[in-house]
Amino acid sequence: MRQADVFGEVFAVELIMAGAVFLAVLAAVLYAVLRRRAGAAAGPSERAERPRLEAAYVAVLAAVAVFLVVYTALANHREHRTGHVGAPAGPPAAPEVVEVDVTAFQWCWTFRHPRPGGAGATSGTCRAEEVPTLVVPTGRPVRVELTSRDVIHSLWVPELRYKMDAFPHHTNSFTLTLDEEGRWLGRCAEFCGYRHYAMHFWLRAVSPGEYERWVAGHQAAAGGAA
Amino acid sequence: MTRHPGFLLVAGWALLNGLLLAVLAIYGESATALACYGIAVGLLALAALAVLASSVRGPREHTRYRLPVRPGSAVLPLAAAAGLAVLAYPYGWWLLPIAAALLGLSLALAAHDRAARPRRSR
Amino acid sequence: MSLTGTADVEPARHRPAPAPGGWLGWLTTTDHKRIGLLTLGTSLLVMLGMGVLALLMRGQLAQPEEHLVGPQVYNQLFTMHGSGMIYLVMTPFALGLGVYLVPLQVGAPVIAMPRATLLGYWLYVLGAAIMLSGFATPQGAHSDGWFSYPPMAARTYTPGVGSDLWIAGVFLATTGVILMAWAVLWTALRKRAEGMTMLRMPVFSWSMAATCLMVIGAFPALLAALALLAAGRVEPAVFDSNLWVIGYQHLFWFYGHPVVYVMFFPYLGAVAEVLAVFSGRRFFGYRGTVFALLVFAALSMSVWGHHMFTTGQATNDYYSLTSILLLVPAGVEYFAMLGTILGGRLVFRTPMLFALAFVPQFLIGGLTGIMVGTPVLDYHAQDSYFVVAHLHYVLFAGSAFGLFAGFYLWFPKATGVLLDERLGRWHFWLLVVGTNLTFFPMFFLGYAGMPRRVVTYLDGDGFGLLNLLSSCGAAVLAAGMTVFVVNLARAALRRAPRAGDDPWRGHTLEWATSSPPPRLNFDAAHPLPPLTSEAPLLDLRRRAADEARGAREGRGAREGRA
Numbered sequence: 038m039r040q041a042d043v044f045g046e047v048f049a050v051e052l053i054m055a056g057a058v059f060l061a062v063l064a065a066v067l068y069a070v071l072r073r074r075a076g077a078a079a080g081p082s083e084r085a086e087r088p089r090l091e092a093a094y095v096a097v098l099a100a101v102a103v104f105l106v107v108y109t110a111l112a113n114h115r116e117h118r119t120g121h122v123g124a125p126a127g128p129p130a131a132p133e134v135v136e137v138d139v140t141a142f143q144w145c146w147t148f149r150h151p152r153p154g155g156a157g158a159t160s161g162t163c164r165a166e167e168v169p170t171l172v173v174p175t176g177r178p179v180r181v182e183l184t185s186r187d188v189i190h191s192l193w194v195p196e197l198r199y200k201m202d203a204f205p206h207h208t209n210s211f212t213l214t215l216d217e218e219g220r221w222l223g224r225c226a227e228f229c230g231y232r233h234y235a236m237h238f239w240l241r242a243v244s245p246g247e248y249e250r251w252v253a254g255h256q257a258a259a260g261g262a263a
Numbered sequence: 264m265t266r267h268p269g270f271l272l273v274a275g276w277a278l279l280n281g282l283l284l285a286v287l288a289i290y291g292e293s294a295t296a297l298a299c300y301g302i303a304v305g306l307l308a309l310a311a312l313a314v315l316a317s318s319v320r321g322p323r324e325h326t327r328y329r330l331p332v333r334p335g336s337a338v339l340p341l342a343a344a345a346g347l348a349v350l351a352y353p354y355g356w357w358l359l360p361i362a363a364a365l366l367g368l369s370l371a372l373a374a375h376d377r378a379a380r381p382r383r384s385r
Numbered sequence: 386m387s388l389t390g391t392a393d394v395e396p397a398r399h400r401p402a403p404a405p406g407g408w409l410g411w412l413t414t415t416d417h418k419r420i421g422l423l424t425l426g427t428s429l430l431v432m433l434g435m436g437v438l439a440l441l442m443r444g445q446l447a448q449p450e451e452h453l454v455g456p457q458v459y460n461q462l463f464t465m466h467g468s469g470m471i472y473l474v475m476t477p478f479a480l481g482l483g484v485y486l487v488p489l490q491v492g493a494p495v496i497a498m499p500r501a502t503l504l505g506y507w508l509y510v511l512g513a514a515i516m517l518s519g520f521a522t523p524q525g526a527h528s529d530g531w532f533s534y535p536p537m538a539a540r541t542y543t544p545g546v547g548s549d550l551w552i553a554g555v556f557l558a559t560t561g562v563i564l565m566a567w568a569v570l571w572t573a574l575r576k577r578a579e580g581m582t583m584l585r586m587p588v589f590s591w592s593m594a595a596t597c598l599m600v601i602g603a604f605p606a607l608l609a610a611l612a613l614l615a616a617g618r619v620e621p622a623v624f625d626s627n628l629w630v631i632g633y634q635h636l637f638w639f640y641g642h643p644v645v646y647v648m649f650f651p652y653l654g655a656v657a658e659v660l661a662v663f664s665g666r667r668f669f670g671y672r673g674t675v676f677a678l679l680v681f682a683a684l685s686m687s688v689w690g691h692h693m694f695t696t697g698q699a700t701n702d703y704y705s706l707t708s709i710l711l712l713v714p715a716g717v718e719y720f721a722m723l724g725t726i727l728g729g730r731l732v733f734r735t736p737m738l739f740a741l742a743f744v745p746q747f748l749i750g751g752l753t754g755i756m757v758g759t760p761v762l763d764y765h766a767q768d769s770y771f772v773v774a775h776l777h778y779v780l781f782a783g784s785a786f787g788l789f790a791g792f793y794l795w796f797p798k799a800t801g802v803l804l805d806e807r808l809g810r811w812h813f814w815l816l817v818v819g820t821n822l823t824f825f826p827m828f829f830l831g832y833a834g835m836p837r838r839v840v841t842y843l844d845g846d847g848f849g850l851l852n853l854l855s856s857c858g859a860a861v862l863a864a865g866m867t868v869f870v871v872n873l874a875r876a877a878l879r880r881a882p883r884a885g886d887d888p889w890r891g892h893t894l895e896w897a898t899s900s901p902p903p904r905l906n907f908d909a910a911h912p913l914p915p916l917t918s919e920a921p922l923l924d925l926r927r928r929a930a931d932e933a934r935g936a937r938e939g940r941g942a943r944e945g946r947a
Contacts, residue, residue: 040761044761048756055756059749062748065726066723066744066745068727069727070731070733073664075665075732080665080730082728082729084728085670086672098717101712105712109709113761191768202696206627207630207698209696225836226695226836228537228768230543231456231460234841272679273574280687292690292699293635295631295632296699300639303602306601306602307601307602314574317575331499331500334414337500338504341504342508342511345557346511346512349515349557350553352552352615
């Protein structure tokens with residue numbers, strides 16, 4: 038779960054920095070309130086500015102900004118590296134990429150598994166028990182091709198710390214790799230109308246062997262239905 | 264140039280935006296976004312020129328203020344005309360003639376206010 | 386009486402213009418103070434109404450799976466709350482402050498383009514009425530959120546006439562705001578009194594100048610976006626092309642980010658004035674602040690794509706770069722504000738309380754802003770309650786606190802009477818508790834996975850406790866605002882003490898004239914003082930003190946010799 042790992046690391050770094058800044062400012066405000074109150078302070082300072090101190094401070098701010106820009110941009114690139122379908126530079130031993138086509142619509146989701154295997158579509162109505170499940174194998178990169186049938190939606194799996202918008206007449210793609218088996222709730226994050234609040238799905242990661250069985254079963258089910 | 268500080272401010276600010284636009288172009292943003300920012304920078308450049316023109320024409324504007332001595336009665340029908348004009352979008356174009364009539368009324372009131380020639384106060 | 390439209394006068398011997406009385410006099414006024422007050426009053430009324438919508442929402446969300454209102458109504462509530470607060474409250478109030486104060490602060494007798502300013506006010510009022518009238522239509526008001534992305538906002542998916550009224554109303558109100566911004570900017574650039582150089586303008590006037598630059602540069606993009614949306618509602622095929630779907634987002638956010646700073650700078654300026662006045666000293670680091678404001682404003686024009694990180698169709702690296710760079714000018718503002726109070730002699734009147742709370746509270750909004758300006762964090766936070774918390778810390782815990790700081794500061798100037806201090810304190814403390822109780826839990830809700838704009842959530846989601854806390858906070862906010870209204874009513878019923886010209890020992894020119902100021906701002910009884918710096922009244926007081934000391938010492942020396 039590269040996205041969740043990168044998120045966790047960067048969020049921790051920024052949270053610590055933000056916390057430190059907040060505490061420093063709060064301390065300054067409290068100091069002023071307690072020690073510079075009219076009863077306690079001698080009199081207001083006459084000093085209108087401190088240009089040299091300010092210049093040094095701006096330099097520090099700029100350094101922090103540059104660090105954050107570079108650090109977070111690298112994190113972003115790390116998150117989106119690898120896993121491209123048929124990427125020639127990929128290591129030969131890399132596991133085969135699983136492709137999933139996701140179509141969002143008012144107000145539910147359709148999942149297709151074109152490659153490899155070619156399982157049929159899973160969908161639902163997102164009402165009561167009809168919440169569709171996206172089944173993926175662990176350990177293999179999952180390439181998600183995301184689009185919409187009507188308005189803009191957004192596929193969000195909070196536990197994975199990642200979302201991507203689904204546009205009509207446009208396909209977005211991203212790669213997920215799940216390290217462990219489990220089941221996570223997915224939601225629609227972009228407001229899409231009446232049942233936006235209930236547009237959920239399940240993301241289920243299973244072992245590669247179980248995934249193969251699932252695909253085979255699904256193919257059979259799709260064939261039987263046809 | 265320091266005689267036109269207002270122009271300097273707006274132009275400098277437009278320039279700063281132009282710089283940011285150039286960096287955006289280097290990052291390879293889509294034409295839509297670049298056009299959007301480009302038009303805005305153009306608008307700001309025009310604003311800077313307007314300030315410069317006013318500054319050159321009347322560098323000491325602050326010593327001769329133009330004071331409105333009549334209420335802005337022409338403004339009310341003008342605002343109503345604008346309101347009807349946008350309401351034509353949901354409710355149909357038949358509102359436009361009424362808006363035009365109000366616009367005419369507003370212009371008439373403005374002309375009436377302007378009829379007496381402006382004079383200097385003593 | 387002459388029918389002269391305008392008359393040129395010299396400020397030294399200007400002739401008072403006839404001040405028409407009665408209702409019509411107010412509604413057709415060309416006096417910037419009256420136009421300013423009309424704007425401020427109107428937006429304050431709308432604020433109370435939009436607050437009621439928020440209370441309904443918090444009521445609906447207090448418990449999981451509640452049925453106080455259905456999705457149909459809820460979607461109208463959050464749409465009108467958000468768009469009302471942004472288009473009809475925080476933005477016009479900011480410009481209204483500028484219309485009222487900038488001519489006074491730069492020593493001008495009038496605002497530039499008074500009729501255009503008045504027209505701006507009326508377009509705003511009509512726009513507000515048209516936008517809100519959607520509630521009276523059969524399908525109800527617009528319901529697609531304040532940014533109303535197509536195709537959701539196209540007629541296929543949102544057929545109601547309320548949406549058309551929303552587009553028409555926002556278009557009109559925004560046009561009005563642009564007119565006001567031109568008038569305020571032109572006043573600051575071209576109507577300053579003799580001797581009022583650019584670098585003697587008070588921080589508030591500078592913040593207005595930066596604000597107006599953003600308005601004239603960015604707000605036309607909203608008009609274009611609305612026109613595009615209107616066209617798409619007439620001809621649905623427009624949004625069959627992704628170009629216009631994503632193009633709308635670019636146009637909208639090109640306006641939609643700068644507007645955040647339009648709703649922030651004037652209140653920051655107000656806070657700066659309050660901190661300086663109630664610290665009894667000059668605002669610290671004036672030049673740095675002015676420069677930072679302008680850089681801040683320019684950068685804010687280039688960050689809009691950070692609202693589009695998850696679209697997969699924006700150059701995230703660039704928008705992240707510019708967004709994070711904002712911390713430099715923001716840091717300079719904080720340096721100045723902290724420097725002012727750390728070297729001050731603080732007096733805790735109501736305006737100062739709001740200004741002091743603004744400093745750490747807005748900081749929470751700013752620091753979480755860096756987080757959501759970081760793409761890898763925004764992929765999680767975008768469109769979740771984390772963003773709702775962040776934006777309310779910016780706009781309510783920050784801007785609205787600045788708004789009230791300015792309101793309590795300038796109320797005596799505009800009305801001549803003082804608001805009650807005790808009620809002011811109640812208002813303040815209830816707002817501090819209510820704000821943080823309402824909005825802080827939302828960070829955790831968003832982090833835990835609650836999307837924004839959901840009418841309800843399931844018991845199993847585990848969002849119940851935090852939402853309940855947040856709804857309790859909203860009730861405290863409502864109590865605080867009730868105290869505020871009571872305080873205003875008290876002043877309106879003339880139960881309040883007279884303020885005098887300068888109740889706070891102010892620094893800037895508006896405190897040199899009467900309360901309320903005369904028609905042409907300064908007159909023979911209240912002439913302009915010497916314009917020596919950005920705080921001319923402070924200079925005047927110091928010079929008087931120096932002279933008194935000099936006289937005393939001189940006398941002492943003479944007596945010593947004798």
